Amino acid sequence: MIRQLGRVLGAEHRGDYLRYLAALVVYNVLQGAAYVLLVPVLRDLLRGDTGAAARWLAILAAVVVVSWFASYVHQQLGFRLGHLLARTLHHRLGDHLADLPIGWFSGDRVGAIGQLTSKGVVDIMGLPAHMFQPLVSAAVTSLTVVVGILVVDWRLGLGALAAIPLVYAVFSWAARRAASVDDQLHATGVEAADRAVEFARLQPVLRGAGRAADGYAQLAGALREQHAAGRRQLRRSLPALGANALTVQLVFTALILLGTALALRDGGRTAELVALLVLLARFAEPLAASAEYGAALRTARASLTRIDEVLATAPRPEPERPADVGGHRVDVDDVSFGYDPGRPVLAGISLTAEAGTTTAIVGSSGAGKTTLLSLLARFVDVDAGAIRVGGADLRALTAEQRGALVAPVFQDVYLFEGSIADNIRLARPDATDAELREAGRLARVDEIVDRLPDGWETQVGEGGASLSGGERQRVSIARALLKDAPIVLLDEATAAVDPENEAAITSALAALTLARTVFVVAHRLTTVAHADQILVLDGGRVAERGTHSELLASGGRYAAFWRQRQRAQGWHLGTRVPAGAATGGD
Numbered sequence: 001m002i003r004q005l006g007r008v009l010g011a012e013h014r015g016d017y018l019r020y021l022a023a024l025v026v027y028n029v030l031q032g033a034a035y036v037l038l039v040p041v042l043r044d045l046l047r048g049d050t051g052a053a054a055r056w057l058a059i060l061a062a063v064v065v066v067s068w069f070a071s072y073v074h075q076q077l078g079f080r081l082g083h084l085l086a087r088t089l090h091h092r093l094g095d096h097l098a099d100l101p102i103g104w105f106s107g108d109r110v111g112a113i114g115q116l117t118s119k120g121v122v123d124i125m126g127l128p129a130h131m132f133q134p135l136v137s138a139a140v141t142s143l144t145v146v147v148g149i150l151v152v153d154w155r156l157g158l159g160a161l162a163a164i165p166l167v168y169a170v171f172s173w174a175a176r177r178a179a180s181v182d183d184q185l186h187a188t189g190v191e192a193a194d195r196a197v198e199f200a201r202l203q204p205v206l207r208g209a210g211r212a213a214d215g216y217a218q219l220a221g222a223l224r225e226q227h228a229a230g231r232r233q234l235r236r237s238l239p240a241l242g243a244n245a246l247t248v249q250l251v252f253t254a255l256i257l258l259g260t261a262l263a264l265r266d267g268g269r270t271a272e273l274v275a276l277l278v279l280l281a282r283f284a285e286p287l288a289a290s291a292e293y294g295a296a297l298r299t300a301r302a303s304l305t306r307i308d309e310v311l312a313t314a315p316r317p318e319p320e321r322p323a324d325v326g327g328h329r330v331d332v333d334d335v336s337f338g339y340d341p342g343r344p345v346l347a348g349i350s351l352t353a354e355a356g357t358t359t360a361i362v363g364s365s366g367a368g369k370t371t372l373l374s375l376l377a378r379f380v381d382v383d384a385g386a387i388r389v390g391g392a393d394l395r396a397l398t399a400e401q402r403g404a405l406v407a408p409v410f411q412d413v414y415l416f417e418g419s420i421a422d423n424i425r426l427a428r429p430d431a432t433d434a435e436l437r438e439a440g441r442l443a444r445v446d447e448i449v450d451r452l453p454d455g456w457e458t459q460v461g462e463g464g465a466s467l468s469g470g471e472r473q474r475v476s477i478a479r480a481l482l483k484d485a486p487i488v489l490l491d492e493a494t495a496a497v498d499p500e501n502e503a504a505i506t507s508a509l510a511a512l513t514l515a516r517t518v519f520v521v522a523h524r525l526t527t528v529a530h531a532d533q534i535l536v537l538d539g540g541r542v543a544e545r546g547t548h549s550e551l552l553a554s555g556g557r558y559a560a561f562w563r564q565r566q567r568a569q570g571w572h573l574g575t576r577v578p579a580g581a582a583t584g585g586d
């Protein structure tokens, strides 16, 4: 555990860590020495030799003063190390998470990371500040006391030495027994935290559906599981704690009996042996105290192991040098991909998108449209085949190259806490105010800004809560415009927006897609009809491809899709296609 902590701290903080450990050991050795010095003091007092007792007492006082100073130093270093740990862990986790593939952040990992960076880090930073002292004391102080006893009376010393493996074996057994349900307790804790967040987020949906009680039932179930796991752990750890206390007590009693027997047999050394009996109490005390820290220590160790696991997860391989990119043509070459092994979501996808053209991706729900965009953004890597931009494999591009080439505009627009201007500027922090405003004008964010009291500096709230869905989308389009990447990945929003937003988004998208290579998961018929090529996905394969008129003429899936969408929107095939599409209605 001491080694694990050193690894997590990294080589640059090894000096701080070693200084702290050295101060801790010195303090505990001095502490043990102070206890041992009680023996000659008491012995001489019992013998009536007050002069000798006073001399020993002076030495004892000096050791106590030095040990007080060592205690102050190790506490200071311990608190400093605790803060250093928290800072280092947050930075290392943050840096590492930024390098992990987006696909890693799935399932309950996001909740687990939340727990790890908050409670987990607090557990670990408490190690040097609060927990190492009693644990090191149990080992170092007790051992120093044993050495002291050995020097004074080897028989009693051997007895104390023999007790150490016994105490260690019982403590280990108790820790293993209590730890067996730790993972369960942690998993139920993560689950309950996830359900609580989900319950809060889903309030509007649940209330809208009149099913608030159902949503709560899931949270209540998760909380029940967590409490049950807590009770199970208590049931397992209480006997273990009892066994620890009992062992320490038994060892102490046995040593007292041995000491008394020796004192009775060896009349000449009675005073010395009586003093040793006092020392035996000091031997048992740190052992008993350390047993109480078992649960907290296990929790911290488990958090440390989980952080180690995250840090050990291989980051997405990144090339060291930028690749040569010749143009903005995109080739998807026989690409296959699955989120889970053995369950392909896309299989044998090939297509070419010439620079400056728009490719619309359509298909039924679950066909793999969003997944194809995720592959193009390199949120996830292909399992087989390759995606090339300007002839260069996407995996050969550095993160900066990819960032400059590709602008994703996805459905779930998340805005950061900050102003509208901050949120747009995120795309290019060095953009001038004029460039920012021009991107805002093209995306028609200026109209939103004009209505708001603080204009561009209006705070959007966490996730952009103070803007409507359509307005958030316009901000995200402005971001992409400011970034000015030649390739745009667009997941059109399916949710209906009001006519004003609809018109604004249509013109914003027209500005964004102008002269760029665009891949769009299209839901609006206007977008599909205007695309240079349309890719119809079905069950992860390309079912049809061609232009709007070619696909309509072939009378396949696309033609059926088009008819169905038109019917849903009260349009009539043949009367306004594609001219009707060009009107912007959908």
Ligand SMILES: Nc1ncnc2c1ncn2[C@@H]1O[C@H](COP(=O)(O)OP(=O)(O)OP(=O)(O)O)[C@@H](O)[C@H]1O
Pocket: 106, 339, 340, 345, 363, 364, 365, 366, 367, 368, 369, 370, 371, 372
């Ligand atoms: N993160 C994920 N982990 C596991 N499976 C996933 C993940 N994301 C999507 N899938 C699965 O991959 C398949 C394709 O999903 P995808 O979202 O790409 O489809 P889509 O065509 O965009 O659907 P929709 O139109 O409903 O958004 C689905 O079966 C989906 O359940």
